[in-house]
Amino acid sequence: MTESKHARVPQNSADVVIVGAGPAGLVLGNLLLRGGIECVVLERAEREHLHNRARAGFLAAHTVRVLARNGLDEGLRRRGQEHGVCEFRTEDGRFRLDYGRRGRGEPHTVYPQHELVRDLLGQFIDAGGRVRFGAEATAVTGADGPNPSVAVRDRDGGTGHWRARYVAACDGRHGAGRRSLPAGAVRRHHRDHGVSWLGLLAEAPPSMDAVGYAVHPRGFAGHMARSTGITRYYLQCERGHDSGAWSEERIWEELALRMGAAEYGALRRGRILQRAVVDLESDVLEPLRYGSLFLVGDAAALISPAAAKGANLAVLEAEILARALTDALVHGDPEALDRYSDRCLDHIWRAQEFSHWMIDLLHGAPGAEGAAAPFQERLRSSRIASLRDSRTTQDWFADHYVGI
Template sequence: MNEIPLQSANRTQVVVVGGGPAGLLLALLLHRAGIECVVLERRTRDYVLSRIRAGVLEQGTTDLLRSAGVGARMDREGLVHEGLDIAWRGETLHIDLRELSGGKTVMVYGQTEVTHDLYDALDEAGVPVLHEAEDVRLHDVEGDAPFVTFRTMATGERRIECDFVAGCDGFHGVCRATIPAEKLETFERVYPFGWLGVLVRKPPIQEELVYAHHSRGFALCSLRNPQLSRYYVQCSLEDRVEDWSDERFFDELAIRLPDRIAANLQRGPSIEKSIAPLRSFVAEPMRHGRLFLAGDAAHIVPPTGAKGLNLAVSDVHYLSRALIAHYHERDDGFLDSYSTDALARVWKAERFSWWFTSMIHRFEDDGSFGQRIQEAEFDFLASSKAAQTALAENYVGLPF
């Protein structure tokens, strides 16, 4: 663990709250630009590195990771995907991402691996990451001299003065909650189902992802590497993980897939199983004084479009650019436009994730009319290269 002594931690330029990929990447980019920062993380390092999260990286995300100097292992071990399949009524529609998006692709590389790479780079660079930081509180973020207080088991109460605070501490973090309610507007849609996900140490069902619509509900066949598969089925929010044995899960998954794809399914004991609810959420603005929100602290997307981590990275792109311009060029234009710039891309990703979720899941309350609308949507997608191009451009990631 890369801790810093108390006497050297009284002042820094940027305090980054949250040691997930967004916070770690921002800290690394700032350090590469000669800007001092400290990262505060509530959990232990082992806990952060044990979290199982998404693993489909947009072209812009991989490019930014390379520019930060953490792309070598990703390029060695990550899997470039040039397309995906959408299964419907027992047939599949192939979306050629590379052809339709003008040469862009996505990379399958787990968020846990990204986090490992970022930790290694920060360790090498000597950037301080303080773990088990409890009772984090932000002070005077509306003024010219903000500071952050917290405590750790090792050092007790702490105070760090800074120029700016980057709130990368997730949906349930303290940073967004620091903003007065009358100065923050939130938008939310909660979906009436969840995703039951299973991780299994077996080869994937096929090389590219399969998104499946079925009368029993949605299913997704994904992977982490050539020997580690990640599968999902739509489930009720009332379901518990204990309700789903491995046998029941794989039986249900096979039913929801076309026969020719289901025939390739290799079953095995699950090594991780969890249920995730789906929601869309945006908080505006993403700046309050000298506090800047990034990642899940400001927005959540349903996982259908694989946008969560990628949106966090795009926020980091805009915020690092703004802070570097402030310190290097005495130019606050990008700081002033940060929220507007980031939200423009956030809302486009929210729209795409909502559209994809709405098209491919089963909504029981929508009845027969809703089902026919979904069928018409898919038929239009299958018959229109323009519609497929729009899907591909959004899936590989809109430009920063």
């Protein structure tokens, strides 16, 4: 399970043990390495799997700046595509919002997350970074003291420990970092939006030159380009929907109906490569630190995909933690670590607020019953009209949609 390096480090110890090789763990690892801090990344999956795990694709301007100023943007510069237009479709017609020219005038960069992960892994390993693939962290112990330790099970069932000064849990919502927090150590804020999406990845070119948001009586449908030959689609579905229940034909018909293909142009169809049901939930831990254990990315907070913020928050938090760890370990200022949680939570709650706004915009009022339902529906129509007609609302939308 070993993949390199750093002969002078005693085996199974590092200043910082990073659990998880997603965007959070790999940005953190690369920045620590550049700052001369010994670290190791423990990753449950195999490298090949990470190279092909399609997820996010819309990178915020801030994410691009973080990657650029740390020399981690080569692939992104070569293959990323600028993107700055949304098209909203409703029963009243459609309109386009050129968000890349509104507000601060910043577009997104479309670059598939698995390609970013591939780049970051390559750069980390080339720079001498240590990664253990097929190594699942099972628990973090001793985080309330100065010598935390991460218990690991490898792909053959062998077990071991990694000693550290600090542990960064970048292992997502169901990872060992969250599971190892003692009861009452942090507060959990949770909200289930009561809405589910069938997320689809199609081997098909984009059907329009915009992010498409269709608000339809049968439910929301979304369209997001990933590359010239791959497009992500979303279909609102019943909670508990079986992702395999609909045939490809049925999926394309439902997408065409909700997206108004008869009026606005046919969808470019292709094989469905991936399908999964996503329950829209928000989940924030507070604070994002327990002693020497830090929570980063999806391990810190889960955000619904409605506003495309998850991967961007992960990168932002990784940069904030890298700076704080550098101050603590290189510049002798451990108090910098005390500021990590509050700094991240400011951004996380702002993103949560915008994501809630988007959920209401795209779904009306999930769960509203009786007289509240049509009332909420009218509020949603009014919100969409404001987005169509008000320059001020468009500027606000642009800043929050691309900002982080």
